[in-house]
Amino acid sequence: MDVTHLLDIATEAARATGPRLREAFRSRPGVTTKHDFHDPVTQHDRAAEETIRAVITARRPESAIVGEEGGTTGSGDLVWYVDPIDGTANFAAGMPFFCVSIAAAVRGELVAGVIYDPVREDEFSASGDGAWCNGTPLRSVGASGDREAMLLSSYPTAMDVEADGDAALRRYGRFLTSFSAVRRPGSAALKLAYVAAGWADAAYGTQANPWDVAAGALLVRRAGGVYLGDPLAKGDYLAHVRGFDLNGSALAEVAPH
Template sequence: MDVTNLLGIAVEAARAVGPRLRKAFRSRPDVATKLDFHDPVTEHDHAAEEIIRAVITSHLPESAIVGEEGGSTGSGDLVWYVDPIDGTANFATGLPFFCVSVAAAVRGELVAGVVYDPVREDEFSASTEGAWCNGAPLRSVGASTDREAMLLTSYPTALDMELDMDAALRRYGRFLKSFSAVRRPGSAALKLAYVAAGWSDAAYGTKANPWDVAAGALLVRQAGGVYLGDPLAKGDYLAYVGGFDLDHSALAEVAPR
């Protein structure tokens, strides 16, 4: 399939929800929960996904779509992974670190994706032909060692703590002591986009869903960084800039194999 066309559709779909999300941002919308109170959802998540699905199917009605809110629909070689608002808790409370993530895979291989920040109007896009931010080529370069590096992570999550609190806290303590800075900004897709851009040096997360990381994984890899983990299956992930020394990093023990 024409990856340039697929990327164009992904960008169009992601940008189509920008006006709605900007208008709703900092309006303190009503929040419902899904799995538990750590997993919020708003009317805008549902509406944005419906818009994205409509754009995709208007171009390629034969598409299969896997969305955070709408689940899986359709079947075939072409599958789209959609997160209408990655970072819903941030969006709902007014913290400007959230994004729209749309990715396309053909026969199980990621070929196009976009991570779109509607507040800053940053468009991170990637295909098998490269990676870009607002049209400029991306290069995932940065620190080579922990002591120079910024780590973006949501670890430990409440589930990590529930499974083994002592181990999770010990590991997080090692991250805090090893890295120059550790931040918990709250959007897996945008964290990965920042690693692809070289704006941060590493990103780590546990039990991520494909809609969270598919586009970001392609961004990192096409920008010259490293993404470890299967972006099309639920699981842990680790991403870092090109040239980062993982072997001597505190992240080595958690790197997906």
């Protein structure tokens, strides 16, 4: 299967959402919730996914699409994982840290991925040939240990605190005292893109969905970094730049939980 063709489709589909998302950004759109009040959705999430689906279906009608908003449709060896707005809470509030994430897998193997930041116009892409940001090759390099490293992490989420109580907060405290900086920017896909670019040194999250991390996982790996976890199944993930000492990191203690 022509991976370059698949990457072109993902790029076209992601960029097709750009004008609408930029126009809607900081308009304080109406928000509804899905599972609970921590899980917002807007009309623009649904519209962006419809746009992406239309592009993919027109170009590769024989494929399946797994989308955050529309669920799974179609069938075949080629499967697309689509998050129309990763970081919806940020988008709805007017914070410029959200993106469109699209990945393609063939018979269970990730082969192409695009993460598109419509505000900054940053386009992260990956295939078997490597990883790029706006056409410039990415190298996932950075800090070698916690004391010099920036960690991007959503842990603990409300679900983590409900499940583990004070233990989850103590683990978060371990991050705070171990890493040079800890940030909770609110988009798993962009966090992974930043690790791939070497703009952050590690990323960790729990109970992520494939549409959240599939493209980012491929980016990290193709940029020479490390991604741990199954990006095509719901679960925890951990990523870091090449040369980072995971065994000596607080992540090695906390992440197994």
